[in-house]
Amino acid sequence: MKMSGARILVESLKKLGVDQIFGYPGGVVLPIYDELFKAPELRHYLVRHEQGGVHAADGFARATGRVGVALVTSGPGATNAVTGIATAYMDSIPLVVFTGQVPTALIGNDAFQEADIIGITRPCVKHSYLVRDVRELAQTIAEAFYIASTGKPGPVLVDLPKDVVTEETEFVWPEAVSLRSYNPNVVAHVKQIERLADALEKAKRPVIYVGGGMIAANGSAELKKLAELTKAPVTETLMGLGSLPTDHPLNLGMLGMHGTYRANMAMSHADLVIALGARFDDRVTGKLDEFAVHATIAHVDIDPTAISKNVKCHIPVVGDLKDALVKLNADLKKRKVDWKGNRADWTAQIAEWHAANALAYAKKKNVIKPQFVLETINEITKGDAIYCTEVGQNQMWAAQFLKLNGPRTFLTSGGLGTMGYGFPAAIGAQAAFPAKRVFDIAGDASIQMNIQELGTAMQYRLPVIIVILNNGFLGMVRQWQQLFYGKRYAYSCTEFQPDFVKLAEAYGAFGVRVTKPDEVKGAIEKALASGRPAIVDCVVDREENVYPMVPAGAPITKMLLA
Amino acid sequence: MAAKHRHTISVLVENKFGVLSRIAGLFSGRGFNIESLSVAPTLDATTSRMTIITVGDDKIVEQITKQLNKLIDVIKVIDFTGDDHDHVEREIVLVKINAEPSNRAEILRMVEIFRGKVVDVSPKTYMIEVTGAEGKLNAFVEMIRPLGILEVARSGKVAMSRGKKSLT
Numbered sequence: 001m002k003m004s005g006a007r008i009l010v011e012s013l014k015k016l017g018v019d020q021i022f023g024y025p026g027g028v029v030l031p032i033y034d035e036l037f038k039a040p041e042l043r044h045y046l047v048r049h050e051q052g053g054v055h056a057a058d059g060f061a062r063a064t065g066r067v068g069v070a071l072v073t074s075g076p077g078a079t080n081a082v083t084g085i086a087t088a089y090m091d092s093i094p095l096v097v098f099t100g101q102v103p104t105a106l107i108g109n110d111a112f113q114e115a116d117i118i119g120i121t122r123p124c125v126k127h128s129y130l131v132r133d134v135r136e137l138a139q140t141i142a143e144a145f146y147i148a149s150t151g152k153p154g155p156v157l158v159d160l161p162k163d164v165v166t167e168e169t170e171f172v173w174p175e176a177v178s179l180r181s182y183n184p185n186v187v188a189h190v191k192q193i194e195r196l197a198d199a200l201e202k203a204k205r206p207v208i209y210v211g212g213g214m215i216a217a218n219g220s221a222e223l224k225k226l227a228e229l230t231k232a233p234v235t236e237t238l239m240g241l242g243s244l245p246t247d248h249p250l251n252l253g254m255l256g257m258h259g260t261y262r263a264n265m266a267m268s269h270a271d272l273v274i275a276l277g278a279r280f281d282d283r284v285t286g287k288l289d290e291f292a293v294h295a296t297i298a299h300v301d302i303d304p305t306a307i308s309k310n311v312k313c314h315i316p317v318v319g320d321l322k323d324a325l326v327k328l329n330a331d332l333k334k335r336k337v338d339w340k341g342n343r344a345d346w347t348a349q350i351a352e353w354h355a356a357n358a359l360a361y362a363k364k365k366n367v368i369k370p371q372f373v374l375e376t377i378n379e380i381t382k383g384d385a386i387y388c389t390e391v392g393q394n395q396m397w398a399a400q401f402l403k404l405n406g407p408r409t410f411l412t413s414g415g416l417g418t419m420g421y422g423f424p425a426a427i428g429a430q431a432a433f434p435a436k437r438v439f440d441i442a443g444d445a446s447i448q449m450n451i452q453e454l455g456t457a458m459q460y461r462l463p464v465i466i467v468i469l470n471n472g473f474l475g476m477v478r479q480w481q482q483l484f485y486g487k488r489y490a491y492s493c494t495e496f497q498p499d500f501v502k503l504a505e506a507y508g509a510f511g512v513r514v515t516k517p518d519e520v521k522g523a524i525e526k527a528l529a530s531g532r533p534a535i536v537d538c539v540v541d542r543e544e545n546v547y548p549m550v551p552a553g554a555p556i557t558k559m560l561l562a
Numbered sequence: 563m564a565a566k567h568r569h570t571i572s573v574l575v576e577n578k579f580g581v582l583s584r585i586a587g588l589f590s591g592r593g594f595n596i597e598s599l600s601v602a603p604t605l606d607a608t609t610s611r612m613t614i615i616t617v618g619d620d621k622i623v624e625q626i627t628k629q630l631n632k633l634i635d636v637i638k639v640i641d642f643t644g645d646d647h648d649h650v651e652r653e654i655v656l657v658k659i660n661a662e663p664s665n666r667a668e669i670l671r672m673v674e675i676f677r678g679k680v681v682d683v684s685p686k687t688y689m690i691e692v693t694g695a696e697g698k699l700n701a702f703v704e705m706i707r708p709l710g711i712l713e714v715a716r717s718g719k720v721a722m723s724r725g726k727k728s729l730t
Contacts (some may be wrong), residue, residue: 122584123591127634130579147634181576181637309623443702 005134006031010039012141015173018069019043020060020431022053026073027113028100028162045431046461049453050077051489052424054084055450058093059425062411063386065218068428069147076102078159079120083418085155086124090415091239092216096144098545101161104132110199111188118159118386119128119538126154136168139174146177151184152303153216186302186325193317196274196298197331203272203296204420205346206232209255212414213240213277213321215300220244220407222325223276230334231343233350235263237340238395239414242404246383252350252363256284257550258396261358262350264548264556267292269349277321279308281415290555291410300324334535356547357402358561368517370469370540374401376520377439377467380528385437386411386429388422390446393475396546398441401403420449427453430462434544437465444470444497444537454507457533465527466535468500471542478546479521500537512533567714570651570721571627573612574729576635577603579591584633586614590598594618594626598718604730609637610648611654636708640729641720654680654691654700654717660710669709676702687712 003011009032009166013021025033034341036044047053050072057068068088072081078099078508088095102111118128127147129140137160144156200206220243227250234244235255244251247520255267267273273295278284285291291311297306298315307316317324343375361371374397377385383405388414389395404410406477411429413421426440447468469475477492504511510530512523520538526533548559575581582601589596597615604611616626623641632641642649659669661683673680673690676698682689692702696719705715723729 105666118580119583122580122587128580132579182634303632305625305632309625 001169002168003169003171004035004168005033005160006035006138008137008171009141009160009165009171010035010042010135011171012173013042013069013137014039015139016067016145018067020045021071022047022056022060022423023071023427024050024073024077026077026100027201028102029071029073029160029165031162031165032071032098032100032126032160045427045456047424048455050080051084051420052427052450052453052456054081054420055096055424056428056431056453056456057095058084058088059388059411059428061088061093061095061428062425063408063429065116065408067096067145069096069098069254071098072100072115073495074117075115077113078115078117082121082124085121086415087416087418089124089126091413092153092486093155093207094148095155096148097155097157098156099159101130101159101437102163103163105163105442107161117157118332121157124474125144125157128157128159130159131164133162134169137164138172142174142177143179151182151186154221184302184411186319187369188300188324189326190315192315192317192323193327193331196300196317196424197328197335199272199296199298199315200232200274200332201335201337202232204342205270206230206272206274207252207266207270208232208234209237209267209275209278210240210243211237211278213242213278214243215407217277217302217321218407219276219322219325222322222329224248225261225329226332228323229329229339231347232274233266235259235267237281237414238399238412239285240278241399241410242407246403254399256281256556257286257552258546258548258557259401260400261356261548261559261561262353264354264550264559266350270295271299272296275301277301277327279306282310285310286554286556286558289412290557302532303440315470358559361544361562364517364541366516368514368520368538368540370397370471370538370544371401372517373467373469373520373540374398374441377524378391378403380521380524381437384431385409385439386426386438387404388426388429388438388444390422391419392438392443392446392477393471393479393546394441394443394446394469396476397469398547403443419446423447423464424450424453424456426464427457429464430457430464431460440464440466442466442468443475443501444468445474445494447473451503454504454509458507458509461534463531464533465524466533467524468535469540469542470500470537471544472497473542476546477550478543482543482545483549484551500535503552504533504535508532511537513537513539517540522554536544564621566619567623568615568617569623570649571614571616571721572632572640572642572721573602573630573636574638575610575612575616576637577608577610578635581610581635581658584635587718588629589616589632592629594622598716600718600720606730609730613628613718615632615719621648628724632676638729640723642721642723649721650724651695651719651721653696653699653719654693655703656708656715657690657692657711659688659706660691660702660712660715661686665709669706672702672706678702
């Protein structure tokens with residue numbers, strides 16, 4: 001049967017099992033919206049800004065593991081989406097973003113609402129397509145989803161000129177996709193797995209260093225088996241948080257710039273570092289020359305470019321992480337090793353570092369400490385929640401203090417560090433899991449970067465709880481200025497801010513402000529009970545800092561402590 | 563600092579819209595260096611072959627080849643530099659030169675020595691074509707430079723493995 005390109009898009013999305021998309025209509029995508037009107041089974045969320053739409057699709061993808069879908073118009077619609085796309089790219093999140101484009105005959109003419117979005121996004125997409133013939137549309141959509149979701153996931157952009165979506169052709173859905181230039185199903189080499197197992201058997205002071213790849217590969221269960229079998233401690237990057245429950249006895253917490261004392265000390269004294277889906281980012285390694293210098297480095301990653309990029313790797317394993325761990329665990333189980341005995345000294349040493357309790361902070365009776373707010377949230381949720389964060393101090397405190405029960409419960413912009421990510425991502429996660437409690441841990445500055453999405457949350461009754469750690473500063477900027485710029489707080493103080501309670505109420509959301517520690521719990525419980533999107537504005541200690549902190553470029557053992 | 567070397571890298575790509583910009587963008591975005599680049603379709607019109615000359619230490623060149631492989635439209639990458647990649651490299655240069663009656667004989671002698679060809683003649687100029695490895699072309703250009711070069715165009719290198727090995 002002949003169908004328009006717009007109809008083919010809708011039918012293709014159905015074939016792919018897509019049931020929720022985040023978007024914003026405009027001139028050249030009206031034919032697509034007209035088809036969406038006739039397909040109510042495809043739930044479309046009208047966001048308030050395209051950046052919010054892409055972040056929402058990203059939050060949906062991170063929370064579910066499925067491909068997130070966003071649809072925006074040409075020109076400004078597309079350029080507004082760029083930050084969302086770059087955010088997803090840096091964190092390897094599977095997205096397909098459809099952008100409208102002016103008719104093919106007008107491309108390059110500086111037509112109304114024309115932007116070369118393929119060119120603009122080229123460095124921040126896994127791949128992109130400009131569809132120039134409606135007969136290629138179905139195949140292109142199938143390829144886009146295949147590329148976004150396989151191998152190392154990432155965002156794929158599909159640019160749709162208006163004439164391509166109005167012209168008609170036969171709808172032929174490709175049941176299987178294969179590309180001669182893209183073979184993502186990399187199976188880990190057994191010889192390399194064996195080398196890794198040998199190294200682990202011999203190691204006296206191993207550390208398993210887990211990144212976002214563990215979440216992407218759904219490898220948590222295998223990771224737990226590996227750690228428990230070999231009694232090897234685990235440290236997680238910001239992106240890897242939740243891979244192992246926070247309270248697991250082998251979990252050292254986050255490492256790096258704001259990592260725990262024990263995690264950074266363990267990395268620096270390890271004789272074997274097993275990197276699993278992590279990429280030795282500068283926020284993790286600190287000064288490269290002094291990073292894990294005593295260790296043999298083993299690295300399992302689906303992405304060969306991540307291996308030996310920053311730190312020389314001795315045992316590289318390219319392949320799907322879950323598959324590699326299944327094989328590694330099977331190999332290790334066959335070995336007769338006294339794992340517990342071998343680890344006794346190392347375990348004792350780590351316990352000693354832990355006793356330093358570097359996350360301790362001075363509680364005050366009349367001033368709310370931001371850390372206390374997060375501890376209160378733990379008390380209320382018992383970890384049964386999805387947390388999103390903005391970027392800055394709020395993000396680091398959330399990473400340090402929230403107790404996570406498992407993967408896909410901590411959604412944060414790790415690579416790009418996008419302020420304004422958390423709230424729309426929380427909307428996407430809430431759309432995916434209506435029954436879950438979803439929090440956005442925010443700062444008073446970050447939340448104002450996509451505050452308009454309160455409208456979206458209200459329209460679709462998505463009861464996201466925004467907890468603002470309100471210090472009236474761009475907190476992390478101020479912290480750096482205090483520590484490294486002689487306390488010269490250049491333009492980091494938000495001398496004006498809105499009344500967040502009234503702001504919430506203006507949208508019909510629930511708003512409450514707290515200024516005393518003993519009000520925090522009740523306020524959050526009330527927000528949860530309201531059943532509405534809510535802002536809990538916590539006025540916190542203004543100049544509280546995130547500690548430990550490794551100054552940029554210093555070795556990770558040189559931590560500033562509170 | 564690790565030693566930097568020149569590398570000749572051949573890349574087989576899908577002959578699709580925008581592939582060249584993806585490759586060029588990869589180099590500029592990651593701070594890799596391109597000395598020369600040539601592209602043309604292969605026997606199979608759905609693929610193109612690129613030859614890229616780049617400079618970097620081993621770590622950088624390893625990243626370059628890995629990053630190239632990571633691009634969705636890249637089918638195959640070969641770095642010809644190294645012992646196990648015995649290969650032939652060729653480049654073509656066109657040189658337009660002042661051809662006064664007094665120096666025509668000298669020009670033609672040089673063309674003969676370098677096994678070049680005169681491909682265009684006008685009352686005042688010759689256009690000369692010379693093919694060969696880079697060193698030979700450099701030598702030729704230096705030898706005729708004193709005679710008055712008006713214009714030089716070089717193709718950038720192409721490369722191919724000796725023997726049975728093949729990129730395609």
